[in-house]
Amino acid sequence: MAAPALSAATKAGQEFSPRMGIESSPENLATPQDVWEFEIEDFLVLARPDVHGLYLLNSSARFIWQLVKAGLPSAEVVRELASAYHIDPDVAARHVRQTLDGWRSGLRSVQPEATVQPESAASADVRVEPPAFQKKAARFSHNYLIEGKSVQIILETAELAEEIIPRFESIPSAPSAPDFVFRVVEDPDGFRIFCGDRCIAREEGLGAIRAVLLQEIVRTCRGLDCLAIFHAGACGSGSRCVVFPGNTQCGKTTLSAVLMQKGLTFYSDDSVLLERDTLAVPAMPFSLMVREGSWGILSPRFPNLESAPILSRFGQRVRFLPPLGTQQDSRSGLVSAIVFVRFERDAANEISSLDTLQTLLRLQESGFWVAHDRQSIRRFLEWLQSTPSYSLSYSDVDRAASIVRELLAGSVIE
Amino acid sequence: MDSKADNNLKSAQAPGTQENATPDNETQGRREVVLKLGKFAAYAAPFTMLALTKKADAATGGGPRPLGRH
Numbered sequence: 001m002a003a004p005a006l007s008a009a010t011k012a013g014q015e016f017s018p019r020m021g022i023e024s025s026p027e028n029l030a031t032p033q034d035v036w037e038f039e040i041e042d043f044l045v046l047a048r049p050d051v052h053g054l055y056l057l058n059s060s061a062r063f064i065w066q067l068v069k070a071g072l073p074s075a076e077v078v079r080e081l082a083s084a085y086h087i088d089p090d091v092a093a094r095h096v097r098q099t100l101d102g103w104r105s106g107l108r109s110v111q112p113e114a115t116v117q118p119e120s121a122a123s124a125d126v127r128v129e130p131p132a133f134q135k136k137a138a139r140f141s142h143n144y145l146i147e148g149k150s151v152q153i154i155l156e157t158a159e160l161a162e163e164i165i166p167r168f169e170s171i172p173s174a175p176s177a178p179d180f181v182f183r184v185v186e187d188p189d190g191f192r193i194f195c196g197d198r199c200i201a202r203e204e205g206l207g208a209i210r211a212v213l214l215q216e217i218v219r220t221c222r223g224l225d226c227l228a229i230f231h232a233g234a235c236g237s238g239s240r241c242v243v244f245p246g247n248t249q250c251g252k253t254t255l256s257a258v259l260m261q262k263g264l265t266f267y268s269d270d271s272v273l274l275e276r277d278t279l280a281v282p283a284m285p286f287s288l289m290v291r292e293g294s295w296g297i298l299s300p301r302f303p304n305l306e307s308a309p310i311l312s313r314f315g316q317r318v319r320f321l322p323p324l325g326t327q328q329d330s331r332s333g334l335v336s337a338i339v340f341v342r343f344e345r346d347a348a349n350e351i352s353s354l355d356t357l358q359t360l361l362r363l364q365e366s367g368f369w370v371a372h373d374r375q376s377i378r379r380f381l382e383w384l385q386s387t388p389s390y391s392l393s394y395s396d397v398d399r400a401a402s403i404v405r406e407l408l409a410g411s412v413i414e
Numbered sequence: 415m416d417s418k419a420d421n422n423l424k425s426a427q428a429p430g431t432q433e434n435a436t437p438d439n440e441t442q443g444r445r446e447v448v449l450k451l452g453k454f455a456a457y458a459a460p461f462t463m464l465a466l467t468k469k470a471d472a473a474t475g476g477g478p479r480p481l482g483r484h
Contacts, residue, residue, distance in 0.1 A: 053466040061460035085457040099460045106464060203470055211473030229472040271473065364465035369472035 035107070036374045038381050043357045045381060046107065052372050055107050056360055060085065064099050074100065140165060143174040146285060147221035150174035154183040160191070163210045166311060167286040170322030180220055184213060195220060207314075214286055215271050227276040228380050231367035234267035234281055234333070235259040237408050241281050241333030243272050244341045245366040251343030251394070254294040257321060258397045259404060261301040265331060266323040276376070279383055280332035287320040295319065297397055337407040338389040340366065341400065347393040351403055356381075359389040 038045040044062035046055040082092035140155040190204035203209040232245035233252035253269040260266040268284040308319040394400035
């Protein structure tokens with residue numbers, strides 16, 4: 001659907017300074033020139049340098065933004081909106097007021113509500129010698145061979161070891177001196193990861209620090225520069241893969257395991273890295289965490305799963321499943337499709353296409369990270385636009401696997 | 415909707431809209447069609463959503479953070 005065009009009068013207004021904007025107290029508002037703009041189809045993505053996030057504006061919000069940027073007074077904005085969309089002026093007035101109020105507390109706020117603290121990765125280059133409390137005796141230390149590198153993992157609490165070590169159970173030991181040393185410590189604010197003596201990440205939660213550690217190990221060993229990271233699984237064939245973003249317990253691990261059992265390459269069940277230059281996804285060598293609810297589906301396919309130890313994780317019973325295949329090579333795959341999966345007991349195994357705005361909204365729900373600079377965001381959005389995206393709800397994991405294989409084979413599902 | 419407006423709507427929705435609907439006065443005609451396109455675009459209430467792009471969310475999941483969704 002085409003977005004409405006601005007009238008000639010409004011276009012003329014674009015010559016006005018944005019600082020002559022519609023609000024009477026511009027000193028309390030970030031101006032439109034303080035944000036990065038990315039026009040995508042009929043909607044708009046905005047980003048502020050100081051907020052690690054993307055503001056998604058639908059078509060009508062984009063229209064209002066353009067009028068604000070052109071410096072129109074609010075009465076004119078209302079009139080233009082009502083005229084362009086042929087809606088009741090009272091409705092237009094209400095929607096404009098609500099939109100501007102929302103922007104004042106967020107998008108255009110000098111100190112936005114969602115101001116993000118420096119990212120863990122962003123602070124990665126700060127050289128910090130671990131303070132004394134971080135130098136206590138390690139509960140766990142071992143050298144693993146990952147991506148051809150010797151990687152020493154040092155974990156300082158039993159809690160960290162319980163969360164992290166099961167993921168490494170299929171990874172061979174490294175006999176040589178370490179190429180990289182990763183040390184995870186607990187401090188009063190949560191957890192920190194050090195690579196050598198550099199603090200490369202800080203997270204509050206145990207699950208988050210585990211996921212970031214695994215990402216950082218693969219990124220470091222392969223020398224990758226990440227454009228984006230998804231909370232997602234991925235499987236592939238040949239040089240292609242399908243990415244399954246989804247929130248916890250949506251079925252991405254189960255589907256990834258079944259696809260792996262059917263001969264596809266396993267890339268990840270939890271974190272997917274998108275490499276900046278190649279836009280490829282590297283395979284992760286770590287074990288899949290299978291919750292009790294999926295044991296019945298997966299045990300007949302993986303006979304060793306039944307004999308795997310049962311661990312308690314955050315009150316849930318889980319087992320770990322080593323990935324099949326040659327996980328020690330540096331395999332990468334280009335993304336054929338993004339598929340938001342959801343297992344539902346009575347679902348009809350349906351797949352439907354998503355547009356770019358819907359995809360961004362779904363990624364926001366499942367969790368993602370994008371390098372926060374104008375060029376990276378543009379590259380990410382261009383990649384997203386060019387990658388087919390779908391929503392798949394399934395009750396039959398074999399049928400879901402067949403659909404994914406069709407996507408890998410190049411099928412475009414309308 | 416009268417027949418003229420109906421025709422304009424059909425023209426506006428067809429591929430190559432502006433060329434197909436250009437009347438004698440080309441400049442004026444193009445402008446009218448552009449405005450028609452605007453008037454007949456489906457209206458959805460404006461919304462702005464902040465999708466946080468944080469490592470922690472990429473690790474363990476995100477969540478809705480509506481800003482001015484109506």
